[in-house]
Amino acid sequence: MDHRFIPKLTEEQIAAKQLAGLQWTAGHAYKGSPFYRERMDRHGVRPEDIKTLDDIRKLPFTTADHLKEGYPMPLLSVPEADVVRIHGSSGTTGKRKILAYTQNDIDLWKDMFARCYELAGLTVEDRVQICVGYGLWTAGAGFQLGCERFGAMALPVGPGLLEIQLQMLTDLKSTCLCSTASMALLMGEEVQKQGLADKIALKKAIFGAETHTPKMRKQFEEALGLEHSFDIIGMTELYGPGTGLECMAHEGIHYWSDLYIMEILDPETLEPVAPGEVGEMVVTSLQKEGSPLIRYRTRDLTRILPGTCSCGVTMPRIDKILGRSDDMFIFRGVNIYPGQIGTVLEGFPELSAEYQISLTRRDGLDHMAVRVEHAHGADEDTCGNLANAVANEIRKHILVRSDVRILGPGELPRSFAKTKRVQDERGEE
Numbered sequence: 513m514d515h516r517f518i519p520k521l522t523e524e525q526i527a528a529k530q531l532a533g534l535q536w537t538a539g540h541a542y543k544g545s546p547f548y549r550e551r552m553d554r555h556g557v558r559p560e561d562i563k564t565l566d567d568i569r570k571l572p573f574t575t576a577d578h579l580k581e582g583y584p585m586p587l588l589s590v591p592e593a594d595v596v597r598i599h600g601s602s603g604t605t606g607k608r609k610i611l612a613y614t615q616n617d618i619d620l621w622k623d624m625f626a627r628c629y630e631l632a633g634l635t636v637e638d639r640v641q642i643c644v645g646y647g648l649w650t651a652g653a654g655f656q657l658g659c660e661r662f663g664a665m666a667l668p669v670g671p672g673l674l675e676i677q678l679q680m681l682t683d684l685k686s687t688c689l690c691s692t693a694s695m696a697l698l699m700g701e702e703v704q705k706q707g708l709a710d711k712i713a714l715k716k717a718i719f720g721a722e723t724h725t726p727k728m729r730k731q732f733e734e735a736l737g738l739e740h741s742f743d744i745i746g747m748t749e750l751y752g753p754g755t756g757l758e759c760m761a762h763e764g765i766h767y768w769s770d771l772y773i774m775e776i777l778d779p780e781t782l783e784p785v786a787p788g789e790v791g792e793m794v795v796t797s798l799q800k801e802g803s804p805l806i807r808y809r810t811r812d813l814t815r816i817l818p819g820t821c822s823c824g825v826t827m828p829r830i831d832k833i834l835g836r837s838d839d840m841f842i843f844r845g846v847n848i849y850p851g852q853i854g855t856v857l858e859g860f861p862e863l864s865a866e867y868q869i870s871l872t873r874r875d876g877l878d879h880m881a882v883r884v885e886h887a888h889g890a891d892e893d894t895c896g897n898l899a900n901a902v903a904n905e906i907r908k909h910i911l912v913r914s915d916v917r918i919l920g921p922g923e924l925p926r927s928f929a930k931t932k933r934v935q936d937e938r939g940e941e
Contacts, residue, residue, distance in 0.1 A: 517627040517662070520826055521770060529770045531565050533798025538562050538571065541804045544589035547582055548806060568773065568796060573782065573807045579609040579749070587803040588612050595802055600648040601748040608648070611748055612802035618657070620799055624768055625658020625754030631825065632716055632742045633760050634688060636663035641686035643677060643695055646670050650752025655690045655718075658754055664688075671695065674702060685713035689736065693724035697865065698926050700735025709737055720744035720753060724832075725854040728865030743832050749808055750795055756830070764817040764829035772797050774830070775807070776816055779837040790815045792837050793830070811836045813849075841934060843871065844878050846912050850933040853882060856905045862886055862898055866924045873938040880914040882906065888921050 521529070539559040541548035552558065555572045562570070579586045586609070588595075594614050601609040613621075634640070640659045646652030652670060659666040667680050671691075677699060680686055689696060696719050703709055714736050720743060733741050745765055746753030756767030767774060776791040777784055785791035793812045797805045813836060817829040835849040842848070850869060857863050867884040884902070886895060895918040903916040 515630060515825075517623060517630045518825060518827070519770065522826065526769050526826075526828075527565060530773050530798060533771075534565065534568060534773065534796065535559065535562050537796065537798055537800070537804050537806065540801070541587075541589050541806060545587060545804075547578070547587060548589070548804075565773075568775070568807065571796075571807050573794070573809055574805060575809050576609060576811075579611075583608070584610050585612055586610070587805070589804055590614055590801055598648075599650045599653070599748055599752060609748060613751075614801040617751065617800055617802050620771065621654065621751040621754065622657045622661040624751065624771060625654055626662040627768065628718070628742075628744060628754050628757040629658060629662040629664060631757045631759050631766060632688070632718060632740070634662065634664055634716070638664040638687045638716075639667060639684060640664050640688045640690060641667045641669060641677070641680055641684075643669055643671055643689065643691040643699075644753075650746070650748045654746065654752035654754050674698070678702060678706065678708060681712045681714065682708055687713055687715050689714055689717040689719075691717070691719055693719045693728055693732070694926070695719075696732040696736065696741070697728060700732040701922070701926075704735050709735075712737070715739045717741040718744050718757070720746065725851075725858055725865055727854075727858050727863075731865050745830075745833065747810060747812075749803075749805055749810075750797060751800070758832075759821060759823040759825060761821055761823040763821050763823070764831055766821065766825050766827040766829050769828050771799060772805075774816075776814065776830075779811075779813075785815075788815055788818055790831075790834060793833075811839075813837055839934070841871065841936060843880055843912055846910065848910060848912070852910055853906065854933075856909055857884055857902065859905060860898065860902060863902075863918075864888075864921060867933070868924055869934045871934065871936045871938050878938060880912060882914050882916045883919055883924060884916070885919045885921050885924055 542552055542559045551572045557570045595612045596615050597613045598610050642652060642655045644651035644655060656666050656668050667684060667686055669677055669680055696717055717738055729741060740760060742758045743765055744753055744757050746755040756765045758765050773796040775794040777794050779792040790813055793810045793814055795805055795808050795810060813834045814830045817831055821829055835851045840847055840849050853869060857867055864885040864887045870881040872879050899916040899918050903914055906914050
């Protein structure tokens, strides 16, 4: 593949860029941001103390709470006159996390996102249907900016609007769909239900914003007739979506290590985990002017994949986002991530990818119910036995009892955005 946007860098060249970027970021943030200056002074570290990449460990962490406490313009490290745009997180509690962008930040984000389209094997002939949120959220703006920078045709539909989505697919012959995994699943179901499979021209999908199971992915790939689908990563704090993408070899997600440093740390001790082990992703930007990030705790769980990718791209890789350290719930003393339940359900071909976990408390005791849909064509008469088998597997792998109910296709609520997997009602006894 001819790479217009993805640089071919050696490990040594990446390390040199990271050190120069880390030193610049520490100096820029110290000089321009009262928040960072106070934090660094309190930790007894100055920008000139950063002499090697290992010195990143001298710098204090930044958290989502810091962003909320500094509302409305936390981390701002340039004069307000240099800010050309703000974006806010889609947080549902308390104050939004609002981040400031200079024109250089926007230009860098465009180029970074163009790399993603390039990695997915798109060309300027592709028609990219963008089905994610516009406005304060970074998703729509990022997908569109990157698409236009790359040179493909953007169809900016936004989320929801199912009839318009299907109309664009059939009339404008979109070749690439950009959405959450939940939205792709919903679109696939509608395409099949309305018999549109032979009227659409989709070849690829780029999806992200929520954890997904291989079963969920296979389901929408088959329903939409895709050749490839690609998992994308990104967050508002670090520009937005486009900070990394899976390649066509599907051997992990390449991330742009020349533009930010990723540490994988134990969420409890905040020490680096062993190579290949799962930990919390902590990121430091290297060229971000408006709201630089220094050791920002993302709460996302993943692991670095060792070695080089067969696709030939030299950028390092991580595994898909496996969950969030703050998504974990404790049930009868056991730490559980929703994805662990999803992994158990993977083992049952009779089940679909849709499931929901409900937590309640009765008479002082916690109860967990798992509701999951059976696949189209599965034998409904066997659902009782299947529910017992699933409950047994959950108990075997996660060591907890659960009440499993098998529902018919389409009975669980669908979402255009991220599907809420866990309903914790234990505080409402």
